[in-house]
Amino acid sequence: MNLYHPVNIGSLELSGNIFLAPVAGYTGRAYRSICVDEGADFGFTELVSAESVIRGRPDMKGEEDPSPVSVLLRRADNEKCYGVQLFGAEPERMAAGAALLARWKPDVVDINGGCPVPKVIKTGAGSALMKESDNLGRVVEAVVRASREHLGGVPVTIKIRSGWDSNSINYRECARIAVEAGAAMVSLHPRTRAQGYGGKSDWSLIADLASRLPVPVTGSGDLYIPEDAERMFRETGCAAVMFARGAMGNPFIFSTTRAFLTTGSYEPPDAAQRIAMGFRHLERLAADIGERAACLEMRKHFCAYTKGSRGTQGSKGGAGLRNKLVHAASIEDYRLLLHDMP
Ligand SMILES: Cc1cc2nc3c(=O)[nH]c(=O)nc-3n(C[C@H](O)[C@H](O)[C@H](O)COP(=O)(O)O)c2cc1C
Numbered sequence: 001m002n003l004y005h006p007v008n009i010g011s012l013e014l015s016g017n018i019f020l021a022p023v024a025g026y027t028g029r030a031y032r033s034i035c036v037d038e039g040a041d042f043g044f045t046e047l048v049s050a051e052s053v054i055r056g057r058p059d060m061k062g063e064e065d066p067s068p069v070s071v072l073l074r075r076a077d078n079e080k081c082y083g084v085q086l087f088g089a090e091p092e093r094m095a096a097g098a099a100l101l102a103r104w105k106p107d108v109v110d111i112n113g114g115c116p117v118p119k120v121i122k123t124g125a126g127s128a129l130m131k132e133s134d135n136l137g138r139v140v141e142a143v144v145r146a147s148r149e150h151l152g153g154v155p156v157t158i159k160i161r162s163g164w165d166s167n168s169i170n171y172r173e174c175a176r177i178a179v180e181a182g183a184a185m186v187s188l189h190p191r192t193r194a195q196g197y198g199g200k201s202d203w204s205l206i207a208d209l210a211s212r213l214p215v216p217v218t219g220s221g222d223l224y225i226p227e228d229a230e231r232m233f234r235e236t237g238c239a240a241v242m243f244a245r246g247a248m249g250n251p252f253i254f255s256t257t258r259a260f261l262t263t264g265s266y267e268p269p270d271a272a273q274r275i276a277m278g279f280r281h282l283e284r285l286a287a288d289i290g291e292r293a294a295c296l297e298m299r300k301h302f303c304a305y306t307k308g309s310r311g312t313q314g315s316k317g318g319a320g321l322r323n324k325l326v327h328a329a330s331i332e333d334y335r336l337l338l339h340d341m342p
Helices: 029-039 050-059 068-073 091-104 124-130 134-148 173-179 201-210 226-236 252-263 271-289 291-305 318-325 330-336
Strands: 007-009 012-014 019-020 044-051 085-088 108-113 155-164 186-192 217-220 242-243
Touching: 007 173, 007 186, 019 252, 029 044, 029 271, 044 050, 044 242, 050 068, 068 155, 068 201, 085 091, 085 271, 085 291, 091 108, 091 134, 108 134, 108 173, 124 155, 124 173, 134 173, 155 173, 173 186, 173 201, 186 201, 186 226, 201 217, 201 226, 217 226, 217 291, 226 242, 226 252, 252 271, 271 291, 271 330, 291 318, 318 330
Parallel strands: 019 044, 019 242, 044 085, 085 108, 108 155, 155 186, 186 217, 217 242
Antiparallel strands: 007 012
């Protein structure tokens, strides 16, 4: 069986099933464009609050509007399709936020049902949506209606966790309600809100959901190397996989995973290739938000690009280099720090 294959999210036909997960602070348009270059079949913006989309509107002066909301929401130049992830708890506010996405023409609107951050859950959004599954259904319904009326009916999807905590594992119920309300895909990160990002994700829950739902289930959790993706496909029967932490500083994960799934082998990038990719990322980010802001934001990314991780051949430098990288403030600083690497 060929594990790498096309997948349909509602009316959207994707040629492959290796996705970039939404990751706050990492999956901006510059990075998504790098991932598209490396063969990602689909990617999501980070979570964006429906309220900020609504409030941001009066400030938007045109296509080149540089307001943070606008930068967060824009499609990358080479992105044939992408999803915008919204968070919020109020069905009508989520619908209003979704309707305003029309100017960015997303191909999918994804609803965040998994974020564990206090600032988000105290508003009833993110993983707190799973505590009120009736409201979760109303949110999906409202966004589906907004999509039909304002976005040409693009598919609405949802990303959830296994539940709020170990006493309330309710991913089945939440997924069923979401699909009944019109969700065209469910992504499952099988950790509870209480687990945060620690411990191990329980892939058996992805298998369980994939066997029950009439729509594609995308699996998330502990995907770091191509072999992980292959194992997730085999063990769970999910329609697609999404890389999150495993894609940070490693956009090569998309090309290597595709190679592994289709040929059985892959060539890991060496340290020099990873650093060169970091500079490509920096250039695109600087074109979007200016050199200074890009250099500050790239500190964490360069730490990731220079980190020896499973599936790469490691890199010289280590902790000492990363201590210096977190002070870099110009492209020249990065060049000086990285010029004799690897
Ligand atoms: C720093 C960070 C930010 C994240 N931001 C989001 C987000 O904006 N929206 C979302 O649905 N999930 C978010 N996630 C969850 C990931 O998409 C993914 O489901 C999770 O990290 C599990 O995958 P992994 O173990 O392979 O990293 C975030 C995770 C991390 C570590």
